[in-house]
Amino acid sequence: MEIKITKTENSKLKGIDFDNIPFGKYTSDHMFVMDYADGQWKNFRIIPYQGFVLDPQSKALQYCQCIFEGMKVTMGKDGIPRFLRPDLNIERFNHSAERMCMPKIPHDIFFKALNTIVALDKNWIPKAEGSALYVRPTMFATESSLAVTPSDTYTFYIYTGPGQPYFSKPVKVITEQKLIRAVPGGTGETKTGGNYAGSLFASELAKKKGYDQIIWLESPEFIKIQEAGMMNLFFVIGDTVVTPRLTGAVLKGTTRNYCLDILEEKHFKVEVRDIYIAEIIEAFKKGDLKEAFGTGTAAVISHISEITHGDTLMVLPKVEDRIVSNMLYDEINGLRSGRIDDKRNWLIPVDVNI
Numbered sequence: 434m435e436i437k438i439t440k441t442e443n444s445k446l447k448g449i450d451f452d453n454i455p456f457g458k459y460t461s462d463h464m465f466v467m468d469y470a471d472g473q474w475k476n477f478r479i480i481p482y483q484g485f486v487l488d489p490q491s492k493a494l495q496y497c498q499c500i501f502e503g504m505k506v507t508m509g510k511d512g513i514p515r516f517l518r519p520d521l522n523i524e525r526f527n528h529s530a531e532r533m534c535m536p537k538i539p540h541d542i543f544f545k546a547l548n549t550i551v552a553l554d555k556n557w558i559p560k561a562e563g564s565a566l567y568v569r570p571t572m573f574a575t576e577s578s579l580a581v582t583p584s585d586t587y588t589f590y591i592y593t594g595p596g597q598p599y600f601s602k603p604v605k606v607i608t609e610q611k612l613i614r615a616v617p618g619g620t621g622e623t624k625t626g627g628n629y630a631g632s633l634f635a636s637e638l639a640k641k642k643g644y645d646q647i648i649w650l651e652s653p654e655f656i657k658i659q660e661a662g663m664m665n666l667f668f669v670i671g672d673t674v675v676t677p678r679l680t681g682a683v684l685k686g687t688t689r690n691y692c693l694d695i696l697e698e699k700h701f702k703v704e705v706r707d708i709y710i711a712e713i714i715e716a717f718k719k720g721d722l723k724e725a726f727g728t729g730t731a732a733v734i735s736h737i738s739e740i741t742h743g744d745t746l747m748v749l750p751k752v753e754d755r756i757v758s759n760m761l762y763d764e765i766n767g768l769r770s771g772r773i774d775d776k777r778n779w780l781i782p783v784d785v786n787i
């Protein structure tokens with residue numbers, strides 16, 4: 434696989450203050466792009482970050498046949514940039530592709546594309562612990578047709594952007610009892626744009642009421658917990674860590690995976706199962722609800738300060754007193770920065786000699 438590289442003549446890097454890089458605000462200089470036609474991936478190239486020309490009738494625009502991933506590269510204290518378990522993202526991307534009738538991307542092509550774009554824009558990787566270069570692989574359907582059938586042609590691209598930690602303050606969440614994000618059998622398990630567009634209305638309503646995020650409940654009963662906004666959810670009840678099992682409606686979060694593996698290794702009591710809002714309220718009333726937190730690539734861990742369900746307000750213990758979520762946050766960020774030894778071999782160094 435030969436990647437043709439066209440470098441920018443106008444780097445944006447000079448204008449970046451690395452002490453002020455809100456997550457998602459800045460994009461790096463270049464992007465990797467490749468096209469799919471006649472049953473194969475071709476035209477592997479890196480070009481300056483720029484827009485696409487899209488046919489108004491493209492299936493991405495008309496029927497939202499598009500998917501994406503989100504992952505991070507961090508700079509180690511030794512000056513070597515590293516991915517954290519990129520295979521989980523590649524696997525999930527291909528799972529999304531299959532569900533949305535899009536072509537899969539062979540692992541070697543995917544990883545080479547990731548490595549090359551990150552290596553080329555390595556100067557964009559922030560150094561402070563908790564900061565990272567966010568990497569966003571995306572695929573969209575390009576065929577121009579009104580037929581509701583899978584597109585014949587696609588474009589895949591990867592762009593990156595530096596970011597400081599996201600959602601640094603504890604979040605107030607409210608359960609949603611009317612609107613849904615996903616149902617088993619739907620597309621909730623995939624990272625496809627429509628899931629996110631469909632969740633906006635409920636999120637905006639919650640924000641207007643003063644909440645940061647929603648806890649999605651499973652329809653039609655609205656009693657079983659799915660996720661919190663765009664994060665997987667964990668609770669600590671007594672001495673047990675619980676998280677919803679994957680029903681097909683919940684995204685298989687990579688951070689959720691890291692957390693479950695770390696918890697198992699450290700011999701925490703963990704239950705992956707159906708969780709009902711009634712038992713969270715009961716645990717709260719008994720004083721057993723010690724922690725609630727969301728997990729996701731952007732924030733790693735988002736402590737939940739308050740949960741509202743109907744007329745019930747649950748105010749959770751102080752963040753400083755939370756043993757599980759603080760340990761997980763420290764472990765994952767420490768691993769990424771090189772402060773904690775990578776004894777699990779989760780880190781994959783970026784080969785910067787391209």
Ligand SMILES: Cc1ncc(COP(=O)(O)O)c(C=O)c1O
Nearest residue numbers: 663664665684686687688729730
């Ligand atoms: C709906 C949803 N749930 C959970 C997550 C967390 O997944 P991950 O830990 O892979 O970022 C995300 C973020 O990507 C998401 O969009």
